[in-house]
Amino acid sequence: MCITDDNSCDRTLELLKILAMSDQRIKFHLNKDSRSATNARNNSIKKSTGDYIAFLDSDDIWHPKKLELQIEAMKNNNFFASHSSYYRVDECGNNISLVKSKENVTYKDMFTHNHIGNLTGIYNSKVLGKFYQKNIGHEDYEMWLRILEKTDSIGVLEPLASYTVSTKSLSANKFKAAKWHYNILRNEIGLNKFKSSFYFCHYVFNAIKTRTSLVN
Known part of the structure; x- marks a missing residue:
């Protein structure tokens, strides 16, 4: 570690x-x-x-068997990246919503929605190499785009982490977050204005849908 x-x-x-x-x-x-x-x-x-790289910020939480279950899923299905479902919690640890993982995430899937919460993501750096984050808004999203150019990501449907939603965090500003996403589509991926706008509209819709999903 x-x-x-x-x-x-x-x-x-x-x-x-x-x-x-x-x-x-x-x-x-x-x-x-x-x-x-x-x-x-x-x-x-x-x-x-090590062979694998995964991320855990100081205010987030992993399930005790997170790494074990995801590495097992990667090996069993011949994938080199994995993600999982996770809870969004407030600063007191109370569940706000459940973000359900997609069973298989491809590079193009990420254009319309960030399907990989950075605290749930893990990839095989021995096979794929190391990917560093750029100092831009949504740096983790842009990094996972580059990873998924080389491999799909296998999802574990069980919630394996809890993401703390802080009102003080930069990502809490939805307008900034939306701008960051569009800039990545336009400037980092290099999509034209029409495609960037098309995928951005899907992103906004999916972001609203995710935030309003209630915990079961």
Whole structure:
């Protein structure tokens, strides 16, 4: 496990040192670049030495068997990436909604909707190589687009993670998020205005549908 401390101001660094001393599998590093989720994730990607890369931000939660179940699904179905369903929770841990995973996600599927929550995604870096996130809005979405150019992603229908919805987070600004998505379609993928607008309309519809899905 590779952990990057993003210039924390609490006891995180002290606790990491204790954990690293008790478990040699845990490696921690300081984010020496400008403070941001992108730089922190990229630092951990750079330092990682395992076959698989998955992401967990400090305010999110993984199911205890998340990695086991997803790696098993990848091996059994000959995929090199996987994602899962997950809960959206408030800052007190209360479930807001359930985001159900698509059983199989392709590169083109991602044009109309971000089907891979970054906290659920995992890919085989030994086979595909490492993918770094760009310092742009929706950096995780753009990264998964590049990954899915090389492999489809197999979905685990069981919810295997919980994503904390913070009112202070940048992604909470829906107008900014929509603009970021369009810019990726237009500038990063290189779609023309007509196709970008077409897929963007689908994205907006699917985003509204996802946010209003109630927990069963």
